[in-house]
Amino acid sequence: MKISLFLISFLLIFTTFTSCKTQKNQIKETQPTTLSDNLFLKMQRTPCYGKCPNYTLEIFESGKVKYNGKMFVEHIGEFESVLSTTSIQTIKNKFKEINFFELNDKYDSPATDIPATIFEVFENNQQKKITNRHKGPESLKELEKLIEDIVYQSNLKPINK
Numbered sequence: 001m002k003i004s005l006f007l008i009s010f011l012l013i014f015t016t017f018t019s020c021k022t023q024k025n026q027i028k029e030t031q032p033t034t035l036s037d038n039l040f041l042k043m044q045r046t047p048c049y050g051k052c053p054n055y056t057l058e059i060f061e062s063g064k065v066k067y068n069g070k071m072f073v074e075h076i077g078e079f080e081s082v083l084s085t086t087s088i089q090t091i092k093n094k095f096k097e098i099n100f101f102e103l104n105d106k107y108d109s110p111a112t113d114i115p116a117t118i119f120e121v122f123e124n125n126q127q128k129k130i131t132n133r134h135k136g137p138e139s140l141k142e143l144e145k146l147i148e149d150i151v152y153q154s155n156l157k158p159i160n161k
Contacts, residue, residue: 038062041091042120043147047071052115057151063088067156079156087150094146095121098139101128107136117144 038061047054047070054070063083069075095101100121108116108131116133117140132140 039122040088041122041147042118043144044118045144046116046118048115049113054115057147059083059088059091059147059151061088065151065154065156067151074152075156078159080159081151081154081156083150083154087154091147091150092123094143095123098137098143100130100143101126103130103137103140105129106131107134107140109134119143 039058040061041059042056043059044056045053051072053073055073055075056068056070058066063085065079065081065083067075067079067081069077069079100119105128111134114133116131118129118131119140120129121127130136130140132144
């Protein structure tokens with residue numbers, strides 16, 4: 001009886017310690033890109049019930065671009081490129097020009113078939129996320145177009161996995 005109780009206690013303690021270690025490793029591996037990784041901008045265009053462009057792109061302070069085209073875009077799949085410092089500065093200047101950090105967080109509609117553009121910007125220890133689905137300022141459309149033009153002209157190359 002004492003051996004069974006000892007064995008059960010030992011297995012319980014062993015399982016507890018190993019499961020905590022496994023959980024800690026899983027948490028570490030799934031953490032998203034953070035400001036310390038020098039992520040500057042993340043932009044996503046969401047799908048609709050029609051032929052709306054659907055992609056996600058990330059631009060880093062170094063100029064590195066990660067692009068993942070999903071549907072109704074010229075580049076389907078994962079791509080990367082590098083932007084010039086001039087291109088990065090052009091985007092940053094546009095953020096300042098439109099007072100990005102002063103805009104509302106959401107321009108939304110209850111209609112789910114309207115595509116959205118989601119901007120996340122990390123700059124000067126500030127972070128701002130804006131969802132532009134419906135009736136957002138024209139300046140956000142201009143920003144979206146500027147970013148798309150710069151990224152699409154940056155010689156995107158497929159990522160071979």
